[in-house]
Amino acid sequence: MADPKYSSSDVPDFSTYPGSQPELPEHASPANYGYARRAQYRRYDRGPSALDESARKLGWALGRIIGTIEQIRDRAGERFQDARLEVQEQMTELPEEARRSLENAKVKAQRSLSNLRYNAVRMRHRAVREYPIQVILAAGVLGILAGAGLRMWRENRG
Numbered sequence: 315m316a317d318p319k320y321s322s323s324d325v326p327d328f329s330t331y332p333g334s335q336p337e338l339p340e341h342a343s344p345a346n347y348g349y350a351r352r353a354q355y356r357r358y359d360r361g362p363s364a365l366d367e368s369a370r371k372l373g374w375a376l377g378r379i380i381g382t383i384e385q386i387r388d389r390a391g392e393r394f395q396d397a398r399l400e401v402q403e404q405m406t407e408l409p410e411e412a413r414r415s416l417e418n419a420k421v422k423a424q425r426s427l428s429n430l431r432y433n434a435v436r437m438r439h440r441a442v443r444e445y446p447i448q449v450i451l452a453a454g455v456l457g458i459l460a461g462a463g464l465r466m467w468r469e470n471r472g
Contacts, residue, residue, distance in 0.1 A: 373466040
């Protein structure tokens with residue numbers, strides 16, 4: 315009769331315990347184990363090129379532009395918040411008639427925003443209808459820029 319196997323919570327009973335090494339396939343070496351498709355990507359790894367440098371400069375420029383836009387957005391948000399707080403403070407002191415006129419201004423602003431959105435959609439549809447090739451080229455350029463930016467982000471991620 316076989317001796318019963320000792321088990322405890324201190325000793326794991328699974329085969330992937332860190333002390334054991336995984337077995338390699340017959341013709342594999344530890345250097346390329348698990349990377350069978352690595353060879354097909356070597357053709358893309360040609361070292362640094364002028365395109366890489368241009369892409370880095372373009373990415374840097376786009377990053378600066380996006381950073382500037384975010385700063386402007388943050389400043390505008392802060393100013394809007396300050397103005398809103400100031401208006402709220404004044405509203406507590408204003409009579410009911412002033413509140414109504416403020417509501418009317420709010421409704422007008424919402425209408426004008428709605429009109430701007432509608433006009434933007436109309437302009438987009440008109441551009442697609444009248445300039446389809448230019449729209450396709452612009453979308454392609456934006457796609458290439460986004461791809462280059464994502465690639466640089468992935469390389470710099472670590």
